[in-house]
Amino acid sequence: MASDVGRTKRPTMVDVATRAGVSLKTVSRVVNNVPHVQPELVERVLAAVAELGFRRNPSASSLRSGQATATIGLLIEEIANPFYATIAGAAAEVARLHDTMLIIASSEEDPARERQLLQDMCARRVDGLIVVPAGDDHSFLRAEVELGTPMVFLDRPAGGLIADTVLLDNRGGARAGVRRLVDDGHRRIGVLLDSLNVYTMRERLDGAQDALAPAGVPYDTRLVRDGVRDPVDAARVVSEMLDRPDPPTAFFSLNNRITLGVIEELHRRGSDAALLGFDDFDVARLVPYPLTVIAYDTRELARAATELLFRRIGGDRSWPRTVVLPTELVARGASARRAGHAP
Amino acid sequence: MASDVGRTKRPTMVDVATRAGVSLKTVSRVVNNVPHVQPELVERVLAAVAELGFRRNPSASSLRSGQATATIGLLIEEIANPFYATIAGAAAEVARLHDTMLIIASSEEDPARERQLLQDMCARRVDGLIVVPAGDDHSFLRAEVELGTPMVFLDRPAGGLIADTVLLDNRGGARAGVRRLVDDGHRRIGVLLDSLNVYTMRERLDGAQDALAPAGVPYDTRLVRDGVRDPVDAARVVSEMLDRPDPPTAFFSLNNRITLGVIEELHRRGSDAALLGFDDFDVARLVPYPLTVIAYDTRELARAATELLFRRIGGDRSWPRTVVLPTELVARGASARRAGHAP
C-alpha cells in the first residue's frame, strides 16, 4: 500500500546494542538499572536509547519475567457516575504513587459483563484487582486468587469468595439518621430506594428498621417504596405519599439521585417534611430545602481499598480482612432560606 | 516461603494440547477460530480449555503478532472531575462496542506527567490514543504517530503536531451567549475565568469580545477577572464587583465551577443581575437563581473522538481532520421562583 509511508519498526534492545556497540544483555542491564556496569557503557547505552527513542516492550518483558505488569484493574459499575468517578480518581492517585497504571472497566451492572471483564483483566496479568461487585457470585475468581492475583472488593462484599473487602457502614449510618428523625418525633417516614437487589440498599433499609422497630413505629408498606430509579420517579412517589390522608412527616431517601427528586417535589409544594438522604452531593449547600445527609468519604473508601491491594501485591499474605468505614450525619441545604455562609 | 500454598502456574496452550491430545498449533487454531479444524478436535480442545481454565496470554500474543493489544488509552486531566468522567464513560462505551479495553490516565494538568503517561501508554502498544492535552507541546509524539499509533486530541488542540482533533465551538458559544446579554441591554458584564493558560478559556473570552466589541461596549479591565479557581473565589469576586459604584448588571462565568460560586453570591444578596455560564451541570434546574447556560453534549464530544480513533485504527489514512461540535443556549435554574415542572 502507498499508505505505509514512514512506517518504521520500533527500535528494540538489539538496535540499541548495535548502536552503542555493546551486547544486548548490557542494554538490558542498563535499562533495568542493574548495578556493576561500567559508567562509560551506561552512558553510551543511554545515549543510544535517547537517539533511537527506544522504549522497552512491556509485553515481552512481562512475558519473560512472568510477573509485574505494573498494572492494576478497577472494575466499577459506570465511570460517568460521580461516585465511581471519585473512586477511580482516588484509586488512580494511589496507583500513581506505586508507579502503576490503572485499567478501569465498567460492568454496567451486568454480572455477565462483570465476569467477562474480570477474566479479561486477569488474562492481561494485572498485578491486582479492585472490584465493585455487580453480580452476586464471584466464585469464578477463586482460580485467579489461587494463582496469586490479589483482589479487594469495594463497597459491596463478594459472593461465594473469601476476600479482602472495604465497605461503608451503611447500616449504622442509616440507623443513626433514622434514629434522629424518630427522636425529632417523626412517626410516619416515607422511605424511597432503588432496588433491594443491591447490597447497599438492603443494608440501609435494615439500618432504618433497626431504628424504627425499637421506637415502636409500625411497619407500613405504603411508606416504603422500591424501584425508584431517578429523580422524576422520586418526585412522583413523594407526591403520591403526600396526597394520602395521613402523609409522612419525613422522608428517607436511600441514595442521592432519589434525594434530588424528593427535594424538588418537597420544594415545589412548599412542604415542610423533614428529609434525610444517604450520600452527600457537592451542590448540596445550594439546595433550596433543608436536609440531613448521611455522608462519608468516598475517596477514603477507594484509598483504603487500593492501599490494601498494594499491601497484598507487596506480599502481605495475612488472612483476608474486612474494613468498615464510618458515616456521618451532616445538615445541608436550605440556602434558599438565607442560610449564612459556611466559614 | 511457606506462603506459596496453592501457587500453581497458569495453564498454557501446551497444557491444553497435552490434555486434549492434539498439537500445540491445533490449540492455537481453535483458540483463534481458524477454520478447517475437525469439529471433533475443536470440541476436545474447547473441553480441555474449559477444564483447565485456560486463558490466552495477551502479552505473548501481541508480542508474537506484533500488533493489536485491543486496548486504547485515554489521557484526561482528572478522572474525578464530572466532565472527564463523562468523557471516560462515553469513550468506554464506544471502546466496548469494538471489544477493546480502555486505559485511563490522569495528567493532573502536569505536562511532564502527561508526557510520561503518553509514552508509557505507547510503550504498552496501545492501538490508539485519545488525549485531552495538558501541555502545549506534543511534538514528542511525532515519532509515535509515524510508528503508526493513531491519536485523536479532544477538547483542546495538540501543540506542534498535526493530528485529528475534536473540539467544542467555545468561541461561537460564548459569542452567542454574550450577544444575548448585550441584546438584553447589558453594558457592564462581569467576566470570571479560571486561567488564560487554558485554550478553552482563551477561546471563550475571545468569543465574549467578539460580541462586545461590535456593540460598542468599552473594555473595562476591572470587569474581567482571571485566576478564579473555585466557587469561593468566584463568590468573593462577584461580591467585590457588586460593591463598586457602577456594578455590573450581568455576569459571564467561563466554567461551571465558577458559575456555582456566582449563583451562591447573587442569591445570597438577592441580586437581580443576569447570569450566563459556560457548561451545563446536572442539578442546574434545582438552582435558586435564573441563569442561561452555554450547553453542549459532552458524551457526543467523546463519542465523536473515539469513533474517529477507531476509524483510524481500522485503517483510515486520510488527512487529519478537525471536528467542531456546536453549543446551545439553555435557560436554567430559578426553581426557587416556582418554575413549573419540566414535561
Next chain:
DNA sequence: TATTGCTCGGACAACGTTGTCACAATAGCG
C-alpha cells in the same frame, strides 16, 4: 492402481525481553 489435488495437523522459528551461566579482564594476595 497410480496420480493429482486438497485438507488439516505438526515441527519449527520467531517476536523482544530477561535469567543463567560461563568466561574475560582486572585487582588483590602470598
Next chain:
DNA sequence: CGCTATTGTGACAACGTTGTCCGAGCAATA
C-alpha cells in the same frame, strides 16, 4: 610472578504465542 576473587560482559535459552511450511492422509480422477 602465579594464583584466586571479584567484577564486567556476552552467548544462549526460555517465556507463550502465532506464522510458515511441509507432509500425511484421503478422495477424486485417469
